[in-house]
Amino acid sequence: MIEKKVPLKDYCSYKTGGKAEFFTCPTDTFDLKVVLKFASDNSIPVTLIGTGYNILVSDKGVKGLVVSTGCMNNDIQIEGELVFAGAGVSLNDLILKCIDNGLAGLENMSGIPGSVGGAVIMNAGAFGTEIKDVAVQIEMCGFDGVVSSIHAEDAGFGYRKAENLKGIVTGLGLKLEHGNKDELLAKRAEILKKRSEKQPLEFPSCGSVFKRPEGGYAGTLIEQCGLKGYKIGGAQVSEKHANFIVNTGKAKSADIYALINHVQETVFKETGIKLEREVRFVGF
Ligand SMILES: Cc1cc2nc3c(=O)[nH]c(=O)nc-3n(C[C@H](O)[C@H](O)[C@H](O)COP(=O)(O)OP(=O)(O)OC[C@H]3O[C@@H](n4cnc5c(N)ncnc54)[C@H](O)[C@@H]3O)c2cc1C
Known part of the structure:
Protein backbone atom coordinates (compact mmCIF):
# COMPACT_ATOMS: atom_id res chain seq x y z
CA MET A 1 0.00 0.00 0.00
CA THR A 69 12.54 -2.04 3.82
CA GLY A 70 12.12 -2.12 7.59
CA CYS A 71 9.40 -4.76 7.47
CA MET A 72 10.33 -6.54 4.23
CA ASN A 73 11.13 -10.27 4.16
CA ASN A 74 10.89 -10.42 7.95
CA ASP A 75 12.06 -14.01 8.22
CA ILE A 76 15.06 -15.88 9.62
CA GLN A 77 16.12 -19.36 8.48
CA ILE A 78 18.82 -21.41 10.16
CA GLU A 79 20.49 -24.55 8.82
CA GLY A 80 23.45 -25.65 10.90
CA GLU A 81 25.93 -22.75 10.88
CA LEU A 82 24.28 -21.08 7.90
CA VAL A 83 21.74 -18.35 8.57
CA PHE A 84 19.56 -16.39 6.17
CA ALA A 85 17.84 -13.19 7.31
CA GLY A 86 15.51 -10.97 5.29
CA ALA A 87 16.29 -7.25 4.99
CA GLY A 88 13.50 -6.23 7.36
CA VAL A 89 14.60 -8.45 10.23
CA SER A 90 15.71 -6.42 13.23
CA LEU A 91 19.45 -6.95 13.74
CA ASN A 92 18.85 -7.45 17.45
CA ASP A 93 16.17 -10.10 16.82
CA LEU A 94 18.61 -11.88 14.52
CA ILE A 95 21.35 -11.77 17.15
CA LEU A 96 19.03 -13.18 19.82
CA LYS A 97 17.73 -15.92 17.55
CA CYS A 98 21.27 -16.97 16.64
CA ILE A 99 22.32 -17.01 20.29
CA ASP A 100 19.21 -19.02 21.11
CA ASN A 101 20.34 -21.56 18.51
CA GLY A 102 23.85 -21.67 20.00
CA LEU A 103 25.41 -19.74 17.12
CA ALA A 104 28.28 -17.34 17.78
CA GLY A 105 29.56 -14.43 15.71
CA LEU A 106 26.98 -11.67 16.02
CA GLU A 107 26.92 -11.10 19.79
CA ASN A 108 29.40 -8.17 19.72
CA MET A 109 26.86 -6.24 17.66
CA SER A 110 24.19 -6.54 20.37
CA GLY A 111 22.36 -3.27 20.83
CA ILE A 112 23.00 -1.83 17.35
CA PRO A 113 19.51 -0.71 16.39
CA GLY A 114 18.12 -1.11 12.89
CA SER A 115 17.30 -3.64 10.22
CA VAL A 116 19.48 -6.22 8.51
CA GLY A 117 19.24 -4.26 5.22
CA GLY A 118 20.55 -1.09 6.85
CA ALA A 119 23.25 -3.04 8.70
CA VAL A 120 24.52 -4.51 5.41
CA ILE A 121 24.66 -1.17 3.58
CA MET A 122 26.34 0.51 6.56
CA ASN A 123 28.57 -2.50 7.26
CA ALA A 124 27.44 -1.93 10.83
CA GLY A 125 29.75 -3.05 13.57
CA ALA A 126 30.83 -2.76 17.18
CA PHE A 127 33.39 -4.18 19.60
CA GLY A 128 35.55 -5.61 16.81
CA THR A 129 32.87 -7.31 14.69
CA GLU A 130 31.34 -5.93 11.51
CA ILE A 131 28.71 -7.37 9.16
CA LYS A 132 31.47 -8.13 6.64
CA ASP A 133 33.05 -10.61 9.10
CA VAL A 134 30.01 -12.88 9.04
CA ALA A 135 28.36 -12.17 5.67
CA VAL A 136 28.56 -14.81 2.95
CA GLN A 137 26.10 -13.60 0.38
CA ILE A 138 23.80 -10.63 -0.14
CA GLU A 139 20.47 -10.83 -1.94
CA MET A 140 19.76 -7.67 -3.94
CA CYS A 141 17.02 -6.17 -6.07
CA GLY A 142 18.01 -3.46 -8.56
CA PHE A 143 15.88 -0.33 -8.97
CA ASP A 144 14.92 -1.95 -12.30
CA GLY A 145 13.45 -4.90 -10.37
CA VAL A 146 16.18 -7.37 -11.37
CA VAL A 147 17.22 -9.62 -8.48
CA SER A 148 20.77 -10.86 -7.95
CA SER A 149 22.95 -12.59 -5.42
CA ILE A 150 26.34 -11.09 -4.54
CA HIS A 151 29.23 -12.82 -2.78
CA ALA A 152 30.23 -10.89 0.34
CA GLU A 153 33.80 -10.47 -0.93
CA ASP A 154 32.42 -8.57 -3.95
CA ALA A 155 30.27 -6.19 -1.87
CA GLY A 156 33.04 -3.61 -1.43
CA PHE A 157 32.70 -3.66 2.34
CA GLY A 158 34.75 -1.03 4.15
CA TYR A 159 34.44 0.99 7.32
CA ARG A 160 30.68 1.79 7.51
CA LYS A 161 30.18 1.26 3.79
CA ALA A 162 29.43 -1.36 1.14
CA GLU A 163 30.49 0.45 -2.00
CA ASN A 164 29.46 -2.10 -4.61
CA LEU A 165 25.91 -2.72 -3.37
CA LYS A 166 23.99 -0.41 -5.68
CA GLY A 167 20.37 -1.55 -5.36
CA ILE A 168 18.14 -2.67 -2.52
CA VAL A 169 19.29 -5.32 -0.07
CA THR A 170 16.53 -7.92 0.27
CA GLY A 171 18.36 -10.48 2.41
CA LEU A 172 21.64 -11.59 3.93
CA GLY A 173 23.27 -15.01 4.15
CA LEU A 174 25.65 -15.49 7.08
CA LYS A 175 28.05 -18.15 8.28
CA LEU A 176 28.42 -18.39 12.04
CA GLU A 177 30.10 -20.83 14.43
CA HIS A 178 28.74 -23.08 17.11
CA GLY A 179 29.06 -21.57 20.57
CA ASN A 180 27.82 -21.92 24.12
CA LYS A 181 24.42 -20.28 24.51
CA ASP A 182 24.95 -19.18 28.14
CA GLU A 183 28.34 -17.65 27.35
CA LEU A 184 26.89 -15.84 24.35
CA LEU A 185 24.02 -14.48 26.44
CA ALA A 186 26.51 -13.30 29.07
CA LYS A 187 28.58 -11.56 26.36
CA ARG A 188 25.45 -9.88 25.00
CA ALA A 189 24.47 -8.64 28.47
CA GLU A 190 28.01 -7.29 29.06
CA ILE A 191 27.90 -5.40 25.75
CA LEU A 192 24.43 -3.96 26.38
CA LYS A 193 25.64 -2.76 29.79
CA LYS A 194 28.69 -1.05 28.26
CA ARG A 195 26.49 0.63 25.65
CA SER A 196 24.03 1.99 28.18
CA GLU A 197 26.88 3.24 30.40
CA LYS A 198 28.61 5.09 27.55
CA GLN A 199 25.78 6.18 25.24
CA PRO A 200 22.95 8.69 25.81
CA LEU A 201 20.25 6.12 25.05
CA GLU A 202 17.67 8.18 26.92
CA PHE A 203 17.57 10.75 24.07
CA PRO A 204 16.69 10.35 20.38
CA SER A 205 19.87 10.18 18.29
CA CYS A 206 21.41 8.34 15.38
CA GLY A 207 24.34 6.92 17.31
CA SER A 208 27.80 8.10 16.28
CA VAL A 209 27.52 11.10 13.97
CA PHE A 210 31.07 10.87 12.62
CA LYS A 211 33.27 7.98 11.57
CA ARG A 212 36.39 7.24 13.57
CA PRO A 213 39.26 9.27 12.08
CA GLU A 214 42.58 7.49 11.55
CA GLY A 215 44.50 7.13 14.79
CA GLY A 216 41.87 8.59 17.09
CA TYR A 217 38.26 8.96 18.11
CA ALA A 218 35.81 11.57 16.85
CA GLY A 219 34.32 11.94 20.34
CA THR A 220 37.73 12.75 21.88
CA LEU A 221 38.46 15.40 19.23
CA ILE A 222 35.01 16.98 19.67
CA GLU A 223 35.47 17.06 23.44
CA GLN A 224 38.99 18.53 23.09
CA CYS A 225 37.48 21.35 21.01
CA GLY A 226 35.21 22.22 23.95
CA LEU A 227 32.04 21.21 22.13
CA LYS A 228 30.61 18.74 24.65
CA GLY A 229 27.16 20.05 25.58
CA TYR A 230 27.18 22.67 22.76
CA LYS A 231 23.63 23.41 21.59
CA ILE A 232 21.92 24.73 18.49
CA GLY A 233 18.17 24.99 19.01
CA GLY A 234 17.01 21.66 20.40
CA ALA A 235 20.08 19.76 19.19
CA GLN A 236 22.97 19.16 21.56
CA VAL A 237 26.38 17.50 21.48
CA SER A 238 25.75 14.85 24.13
CA GLU A 239 27.26 15.47 27.57
CA LYS A 240 27.70 11.69 27.89
CA HIS A 241 29.33 10.88 24.53
CA ALA A 242 30.60 13.75 22.37
CA ASN A 243 30.19 11.85 19.08
CA PHE A 244 26.44 11.67 19.68
CA ILE A 245 24.16 14.58 18.82
CA VAL A 246 20.88 14.27 20.67
CA ASN A 247 17.43 15.73 20.23
CA THR A 248 16.75 17.27 23.64
CA GLY A 249 13.03 17.40 22.90
CA LYS A 250 12.11 20.03 20.35
CA ALA A 251 14.94 19.84 17.82
CA LYS A 252 14.32 20.40 14.14
CA SER A 253 16.40 18.56 11.59
CA ALA A 254 17.80 22.00 10.69
CA ASP A 255 19.22 22.31 14.23
CA ILE A 256 20.91 18.90 13.98
CA TYR A 257 22.19 19.70 10.47
CA ALA A 258 23.63 23.04 11.64
CA LEU A 259 25.24 21.41 14.68
CA ILE A 260 26.83 18.66 12.57
CA ASN A 261 28.35 21.34 10.31
CA HIS A 262 29.47 23.45 13.28
CA VAL A 263 31.23 20.47 14.89
CA GLN A 264 32.88 19.51 11.60
CA GLU A 265 34.10 23.09 10.97
CA THR A 266 35.32 23.65 14.53
CA VAL A 267 37.23 20.36 14.70
CA PHE A 268 38.82 21.11 11.31
CA LYS A 269 39.81 24.64 12.36
CA GLU A 270 41.27 23.47 15.69
CA THR A 271 42.95 20.21 14.64
CA GLY A 272 43.14 20.11 10.82
CA ILE A 273 41.17 16.83 10.87
CA LYS A 274 38.11 16.63 8.62
CA LEU A 275 35.55 14.42 10.34
CA GLU A 276 33.59 12.27 7.91
CA ARG A 277 29.87 11.88 8.56
CA GLU A 278 28.49 8.43 9.37
CA VAL A 279 24.86 9.60 9.53
CA ARG A 280 23.25 9.88 6.09
CA PHE A 281 21.21 12.89 4.96
CA VAL A 282 17.83 12.25 3.34
CA GLY A 283 15.96 14.94 1.39
CA PHE A 284 18.62 17.67 1.78
C1 LIG B 1 21.75 4.57 19.81
C2 LIG B 1 22.39 4.14 18.53
C3 LIG B 1 23.54 3.38 18.58
C4 LIG B 1 24.16 2.96 17.39
N1 LIG B 1 25.29 2.20 17.46
C5 LIG B 1 25.87 1.75 16.34
C6 LIG B 1 27.03 0.92 16.39
O1 LIG B 1 27.52 0.57 17.46
N2 LIG B 1 27.58 0.52 15.22
C7 LIG B 1 27.05 0.87 14.01
O2 LIG B 1 27.58 0.45 12.97
N3 LIG B 1 25.95 1.65 13.92
C8 LIG B 1 25.35 2.10 15.05
N4 LIG B 1 24.24 2.90 14.97
C9 LIG B 1 23.71 3.31 13.66
C10 LIG B 1 22.61 2.39 13.09
O3 LIG B 1 22.07 1.60 14.11
C11 LIG B 1 23.15 1.50 11.98
O4 LIG B 1 23.74 2.26 10.94
C12 LIG B 1 22.06 0.61 11.39
O5 LIG B 1 22.68 -0.39 10.63
C13 LIG B 1 21.06 1.38 10.53
O6 LIG B 1 20.06 0.48 10.09
P1 LIG B 1 18.65 1.02 9.55
O7 LIG B 1 17.88 -0.14 9.07
O8 LIG B 1 17.99 1.84 10.59
O9 LIG B 1 19.13 1.90 8.32
P2 LIG B 1 18.67 3.38 7.92
O10 LIG B 1 19.17 4.32 8.95
O11 LIG B 1 17.23 3.42 7.62
O12 LIG B 1 19.49 3.58 6.57
C14 LIG B 1 20.88 3.75 6.59
C15 LIG B 1 21.39 3.70 5.14
O13 LIG B 1 21.19 2.39 4.62
C16 LIG B 1 20.39 2.42 3.44
N5 LIG B 1 19.52 1.25 3.49
C17 LIG B 1 18.71 0.86 4.51
N6 LIG B 1 18.09 -0.30 4.20
C18 LIG B 1 18.51 -0.63 2.97
C19 LIG B 1 18.24 -1.73 2.09
N7 LIG B 1 17.40 -2.71 2.41
N8 LIG B 1 18.88 -1.76 0.88
C20 LIG B 1 19.74 -0.77 0.52
N9 LIG B 1 20.02 0.30 1.30
C21 LIG B 1 19.42 0.35 2.51
C22 LIG B 1 19.62 3.74 3.49
O14 LIG B 1 19.32 4.19 2.19
C23 LIG B 1 20.63 4.64 4.21
O15 LIG B 1 21.56 5.17 3.28
C24 LIG B 1 23.60 3.33 16.14
C25 LIG B 1 22.42 4.10 16.10
C26 LIG B 1 21.82 4.50 17.29
C27 LIG B 1 20.55 5.29 17.22
Whole structure:
Protein backbone atom coordinates (compact mmCIF):
# COMPACT_ATOMS: atom_id res chain seq x y z
CA MET A 1 0.00 0.00 0.00
CA ILE A 2 1.31 3.44 -0.93
CA GLU A 3 0.37 6.20 1.52
CA LYS A 4 0.53 9.96 1.00
CA LYS A 5 2.11 12.66 3.20
CA VAL A 6 3.56 10.34 5.83
CA PRO A 7 5.54 12.03 8.67
CA LEU A 8 9.07 10.68 8.42
CA LYS A 9 9.86 11.66 12.01
CA ASP A 10 8.12 8.38 12.86
CA TYR A 11 10.74 6.58 10.74
CA CYS A 12 13.86 8.42 11.87
CA SER A 13 15.43 7.85 15.26
CA TYR A 14 16.19 11.59 15.70
CA LYS A 15 12.36 11.97 15.70
CA THR A 16 12.65 14.95 13.34
CA GLY A 17 12.01 15.68 9.68
CA GLY A 18 9.19 16.45 7.28
CA LYS A 19 6.81 14.26 5.34
CA ALA A 20 7.27 11.80 2.51
CA GLU A 21 5.18 12.75 -0.52
CA PHE A 22 4.51 9.02 -0.93
CA PHE A 23 5.53 6.24 1.45
CA THR A 24 5.46 2.47 1.43
CA CYS A 25 6.81 -0.51 3.39
CA PRO A 26 6.84 -3.52 1.04
CA THR A 27 6.38 -6.82 2.83
CA ASP A 28 8.41 -8.97 0.44
CA THR A 29 10.57 -8.80 -2.69
CA PHE A 30 7.57 -9.31 -4.97
CA ASP A 31 5.80 -6.36 -3.33
CA LEU A 32 9.01 -4.30 -3.68
CA LYS A 33 9.20 -5.05 -7.40
CA VAL A 34 5.59 -3.93 -7.89
CA VAL A 35 6.33 -0.67 -6.07
CA LEU A 36 9.51 -0.04 -8.08
CA LYS A 37 7.65 -0.63 -11.35
CA PHE A 38 4.90 1.78 -10.28
CA ALA A 39 7.52 4.44 -9.47
CA SER A 40 9.38 3.85 -12.72
CA ASP A 41 6.19 3.89 -14.85
CA ASN A 42 5.18 7.20 -13.26
CA SER A 43 8.69 8.74 -13.19
CA ILE A 44 8.54 9.07 -9.41
CA PRO A 45 11.96 9.30 -7.71
CA VAL A 46 12.59 6.62 -5.06
CA THR A 47 14.37 7.18 -1.74
CA LEU A 48 15.31 4.14 0.27
CA ILE A 49 15.41 3.79 4.04
CA GLY A 50 15.59 0.87 6.44
CA THR A 51 14.36 1.64 9.96
CA GLY A 52 15.90 5.12 10.13
CA TYR A 53 18.51 4.67 12.87
CA ASN A 54 21.25 6.25 10.79
CA ILE A 55 19.52 8.98 8.81
CA LEU A 56 18.64 12.65 9.23
CA VAL A 57 15.54 13.65 7.24
CA SER A 58 15.15 17.23 5.99
CA ASP A 59 12.40 19.33 7.62
CA LYS A 60 11.16 19.95 4.07
CA GLY A 61 10.43 16.25 3.75
CA VAL A 62 11.12 14.09 0.72
CA LYS A 63 9.63 14.46 -2.75
CA GLY A 64 8.64 11.25 -4.51
CA LEU A 65 8.33 7.80 -2.98
CA VAL A 66 10.10 6.78 0.21
CA VAL A 67 10.46 3.00 0.42
CA SER A 68 11.22 1.53 3.84
CA THR A 69 12.54 -2.04 3.82
CA GLY A 70 12.12 -2.12 7.59
CA CYS A 71 9.40 -4.76 7.47
CA MET A 72 10.33 -6.54 4.23
CA ASN A 73 11.13 -10.27 4.16
CA ASN A 74 10.89 -10.42 7.95
CA ASP A 75 12.06 -14.01 8.22
CA ILE A 76 15.06 -15.88 9.62
CA GLN A 77 16.12 -19.36 8.48
CA ILE A 78 18.82 -21.41 10.16
CA GLU A 79 20.49 -24.55 8.82
CA GLY A 80 23.45 -25.65 10.90
CA GLU A 81 25.93 -22.75 10.88
CA LEU A 82 24.28 -21.08 7.90
CA VAL A 83 21.74 -18.35 8.57
CA PHE A 84 19.56 -16.39 6.17
CA ALA A 85 17.84 -13.19 7.31
CA GLY A 86 15.51 -10.97 5.29
CA ALA A 87 16.29 -7.25 4.99
CA GLY A 88 13.50 -6.23 7.36
CA VAL A 89 14.60 -8.45 10.23
CA SER A 90 15.71 -6.42 13.23
CA LEU A 91 19.45 -6.95 13.74
CA ASN A 92 18.85 -7.45 17.45
CA ASP A 93 16.17 -10.10 16.82
CA LEU A 94 18.61 -11.88 14.52
CA ILE A 95 21.35 -11.77 17.15
CA LEU A 96 19.03 -13.18 19.82
CA LYS A 97 17.73 -15.92 17.55
CA CYS A 98 21.27 -16.97 16.64
CA ILE A 99 22.32 -17.01 20.29
CA ASP A 100 19.21 -19.02 21.11
CA ASN A 101 20.34 -21.56 18.51
CA GLY A 102 23.85 -21.67 20.00
CA LEU A 103 25.41 -19.74 17.12
CA ALA A 104 28.28 -17.34 17.78
CA GLY A 105 29.56 -14.43 15.71
CA LEU A 106 26.98 -11.67 16.02
CA GLU A 107 26.92 -11.10 19.79
CA ASN A 108 29.40 -8.17 19.72
CA MET A 109 26.86 -6.24 17.66
CA SER A 110 24.19 -6.54 20.37
CA GLY A 111 22.36 -3.27 20.83
CA ILE A 112 23.00 -1.83 17.35
CA PRO A 113 19.51 -0.71 16.39
CA GLY A 114 18.12 -1.11 12.89
CA SER A 115 17.30 -3.64 10.22
CA VAL A 116 19.48 -6.22 8.51
CA GLY A 117 19.24 -4.26 5.22
CA GLY A 118 20.55 -1.09 6.85
CA ALA A 119 23.25 -3.04 8.70
CA VAL A 120 24.52 -4.51 5.41
CA ILE A 121 24.66 -1.17 3.58
CA MET A 122 26.34 0.51 6.56
CA ASN A 123 28.57 -2.50 7.26
CA ALA A 124 27.44 -1.93 10.83
CA GLY A 125 29.75 -3.05 13.57
CA ALA A 126 30.83 -2.76 17.18
CA PHE A 127 33.39 -4.18 19.60
CA GLY A 128 35.55 -5.61 16.81
CA THR A 129 32.87 -7.31 14.69
CA GLU A 130 31.34 -5.93 11.51
CA ILE A 131 28.71 -7.37 9.16
CA LYS A 132 31.47 -8.13 6.64
CA ASP A 133 33.05 -10.61 9.10
CA VAL A 134 30.01 -12.88 9.04
CA ALA A 135 28.36 -12.17 5.67
CA VAL A 136 28.56 -14.81 2.95
CA GLN A 137 26.10 -13.60 0.38
CA ILE A 138 23.80 -10.63 -0.14
CA GLU A 139 20.47 -10.83 -1.94
CA MET A 140 19.76 -7.67 -3.94
CA CYS A 141 17.02 -6.17 -6.07
CA GLY A 142 18.01 -3.46 -8.56
CA PHE A 143 15.88 -0.33 -8.97
CA ASP A 144 14.92 -1.95 -12.30
CA GLY A 145 13.45 -4.90 -10.37
CA VAL A 146 16.18 -7.37 -11.37
CA VAL A 147 17.22 -9.62 -8.48
CA SER A 148 20.77 -10.86 -7.95
CA SER A 149 22.95 -12.59 -5.42
CA ILE A 150 26.34 -11.09 -4.54
CA HIS A 151 29.23 -12.82 -2.78
CA ALA A 152 30.23 -10.89 0.34
CA GLU A 153 33.80 -10.47 -0.93
CA ASP A 154 32.42 -8.57 -3.95
CA ALA A 155 30.27 -6.19 -1.87
CA GLY A 156 33.04 -3.61 -1.43
CA PHE A 157 32.70 -3.66 2.34
CA GLY A 158 34.75 -1.03 4.15
CA TYR A 159 34.44 0.99 7.32
CA ARG A 160 30.68 1.79 7.51
CA LYS A 161 30.18 1.26 3.79
CA ALA A 162 29.43 -1.36 1.14
CA GLU A 163 30.49 0.45 -2.00
CA ASN A 164 29.46 -2.10 -4.61
CA LEU A 165 25.91 -2.72 -3.37
CA LYS A 166 23.99 -0.41 -5.68
CA GLY A 167 20.37 -1.55 -5.36
CA ILE A 168 18.14 -2.67 -2.52
CA VAL A 169 19.29 -5.32 -0.07
CA THR A 170 16.53 -7.92 0.27
CA GLY A 171 18.36 -10.48 2.41
CA LEU A 172 21.64 -11.59 3.93
CA GLY A 173 23.27 -15.01 4.15
CA LEU A 174 25.65 -15.49 7.08
CA LYS A 175 28.05 -18.15 8.28
CA LEU A 176 28.42 -18.39 12.04
CA GLU A 177 30.10 -20.83 14.43
CA HIS A 178 28.74 -23.08 17.11
CA GLY A 179 29.06 -21.57 20.57
CA ASN A 180 27.82 -21.92 24.12
CA LYS A 181 24.42 -20.28 24.51
CA ASP A 182 24.95 -19.18 28.14
CA GLU A 183 28.34 -17.65 27.35
CA LEU A 184 26.89 -15.84 24.35
CA LEU A 185 24.02 -14.48 26.44
CA ALA A 186 26.51 -13.30 29.07
CA LYS A 187 28.58 -11.56 26.36
CA ARG A 188 25.45 -9.88 25.00
CA ALA A 189 24.47 -8.64 28.47
CA GLU A 190 28.01 -7.29 29.06
CA ILE A 191 27.90 -5.40 25.75
CA LEU A 192 24.43 -3.96 26.38
CA LYS A 193 25.64 -2.76 29.79
CA LYS A 194 28.69 -1.05 28.26
CA ARG A 195 26.49 0.63 25.65
CA SER A 196 24.03 1.99 28.18
CA GLU A 197 26.88 3.24 30.40
CA LYS A 198 28.61 5.09 27.55
CA GLN A 199 25.78 6.18 25.24
CA PRO A 200 22.95 8.69 25.81
CA LEU A 201 20.25 6.12 25.05
CA GLU A 202 17.67 8.18 26.92
CA PHE A 203 17.57 10.75 24.07
CA PRO A 204 16.69 10.35 20.38
CA SER A 205 19.87 10.18 18.29
CA CYS A 206 21.41 8.34 15.38
CA GLY A 207 24.34 6.92 17.31
CA SER A 208 27.80 8.10 16.28
CA VAL A 209 27.52 11.10 13.97
CA PHE A 210 31.07 10.87 12.62
CA LYS A 211 33.27 7.98 11.57
CA ARG A 212 36.39 7.24 13.57
CA PRO A 213 39.26 9.27 12.08
CA GLU A 214 42.58 7.49 11.55
CA GLY A 215 44.50 7.13 14.79
CA GLY A 216 41.87 8.59 17.09
CA TYR A 217 38.26 8.96 18.11
CA ALA A 218 35.81 11.57 16.85
CA GLY A 219 34.32 11.94 20.34
CA THR A 220 37.73 12.75 21.88
CA LEU A 221 38.46 15.40 19.23
CA ILE A 222 35.01 16.98 19.67
CA GLU A 223 35.47 17.06 23.44
CA GLN A 224 38.99 18.53 23.09
CA CYS A 225 37.48 21.35 21.01
CA GLY A 226 35.21 22.22 23.95
CA LEU A 227 32.04 21.21 22.13
CA LYS A 228 30.61 18.74 24.65
CA GLY A 229 27.16 20.05 25.58
CA TYR A 230 27.18 22.67 22.76
CA LYS A 231 23.63 23.41 21.59
CA ILE A 232 21.92 24.73 18.49
CA GLY A 233 18.17 24.99 19.01
CA GLY A 234 17.01 21.66 20.40
CA ALA A 235 20.08 19.76 19.19
CA GLN A 236 22.97 19.16 21.56
CA VAL A 237 26.38 17.50 21.48
CA SER A 238 25.75 14.85 24.13
CA GLU A 239 27.26 15.47 27.57
CA LYS A 240 27.70 11.69 27.89
CA HIS A 241 29.33 10.88 24.53
CA ALA A 242 30.60 13.75 22.37
CA ASN A 243 30.19 11.85 19.08
CA PHE A 244 26.44 11.67 19.68
CA ILE A 245 24.16 14.58 18.82
CA VAL A 246 20.88 14.27 20.67
CA ASN A 247 17.43 15.73 20.23
CA THR A 248 16.75 17.27 23.64
CA GLY A 249 13.03 17.40 22.90
CA LYS A 250 12.11 20.03 20.35
CA ALA A 251 14.94 19.84 17.82
CA LYS A 252 14.32 20.40 14.14
CA SER A 253 16.40 18.56 11.59
CA ALA A 254 17.80 22.00 10.69
CA ASP A 255 19.22 22.31 14.23
CA ILE A 256 20.91 18.90 13.98
CA TYR A 257 22.19 19.70 10.47
CA ALA A 258 23.63 23.04 11.64
CA LEU A 259 25.24 21.41 14.68
CA ILE A 260 26.83 18.66 12.57
CA ASN A 261 28.35 21.34 10.31
CA HIS A 262 29.47 23.45 13.28
CA VAL A 263 31.23 20.47 14.89
CA GLN A 264 32.88 19.51 11.60
CA GLU A 265 34.10 23.09 10.97
CA THR A 266 35.32 23.65 14.53
CA VAL A 267 37.23 20.36 14.70
CA PHE A 268 38.82 21.11 11.31
CA LYS A 269 39.81 24.64 12.36
CA GLU A 270 41.27 23.47 15.69
CA THR A 271 42.95 20.21 14.64
CA GLY A 272 43.14 20.11 10.82
CA ILE A 273 41.17 16.83 10.87
CA LYS A 274 38.11 16.63 8.62
CA LEU A 275 35.55 14.42 10.34
CA GLU A 276 33.59 12.27 7.91
CA ARG A 277 29.87 11.88 8.56
CA GLU A 278 28.49 8.43 9.37
CA VAL A 279 24.86 9.60 9.53
CA ARG A 280 23.25 9.88 6.09
CA PHE A 281 21.21 12.89 4.96
CA VAL A 282 17.83 12.25 3.34
CA GLY A 283 15.96 14.94 1.39
CA PHE A 284 18.62 17.67 1.78
C1 LIG B 1 21.75 4.57 19.81
C2 LIG B 1 22.39 4.14 18.53
C3 LIG B 1 23.54 3.38 18.58
C4 LIG B 1 24.16 2.96 17.39
N1 LIG B 1 25.29 2.20 17.46
C5 LIG B 1 25.87 1.75 16.34
C6 LIG B 1 27.03 0.92 16.39
O1 LIG B 1 27.52 0.57 17.46
N2 LIG B 1 27.58 0.52 15.22
C7 LIG B 1 27.05 0.87 14.01
O2 LIG B 1 27.58 0.45 12.97
N3 LIG B 1 25.95 1.65 13.92
C8 LIG B 1 25.35 2.10 15.05
N4 LIG B 1 24.24 2.90 14.97
C9 LIG B 1 23.71 3.31 13.66
C10 LIG B 1 22.61 2.39 13.09
O3 LIG B 1 22.07 1.60 14.11
C11 LIG B 1 23.15 1.50 11.98
O4 LIG B 1 23.74 2.26 10.94
C12 LIG B 1 22.06 0.61 11.39
O5 LIG B 1 22.68 -0.39 10.63
C13 LIG B 1 21.06 1.38 10.53
O6 LIG B 1 20.06 0.48 10.09
P1 LIG B 1 18.65 1.02 9.55
O7 LIG B 1 17.88 -0.14 9.07
O8 LIG B 1 17.99 1.84 10.59
O9 LIG B 1 19.13 1.90 8.32
P2 LIG B 1 18.67 3.38 7.92
O10 LIG B 1 19.17 4.32 8.95
O11 LIG B 1 17.23 3.42 7.62
O12 LIG B 1 19.49 3.58 6.57
C14 LIG B 1 20.88 3.75 6.59
C15 LIG B 1 21.39 3.70 5.14
O13 LIG B 1 21.19 2.39 4.62
C16 LIG B 1 20.39 2.42 3.44
N5 LIG B 1 19.52 1.25 3.49
C17 LIG B 1 18.71 0.86 4.51
N6 LIG B 1 18.09 -0.30 4.20
C18 LIG B 1 18.51 -0.63 2.97
C19 LIG B 1 18.24 -1.73 2.09
N7 LIG B 1 17.40 -2.71 2.41
N8 LIG B 1 18.88 -1.76 0.88
C20 LIG B 1 19.74 -0.77 0.52
N9 LIG B 1 20.02 0.30 1.30
C21 LIG B 1 19.42 0.35 2.51
C22 LIG B 1 19.62 3.74 3.49
O14 LIG B 1 19.32 4.19 2.19
C23 LIG B 1 20.63 4.64 4.21
O15 LIG B 1 21.56 5.17 3.28
C24 LIG B 1 23.60 3.33 16.14
C25 LIG B 1 22.42 4.10 16.10
C26 LIG B 1 21.82 4.50 17.29
C27 LIG B 1 20.55 5.29 17.22
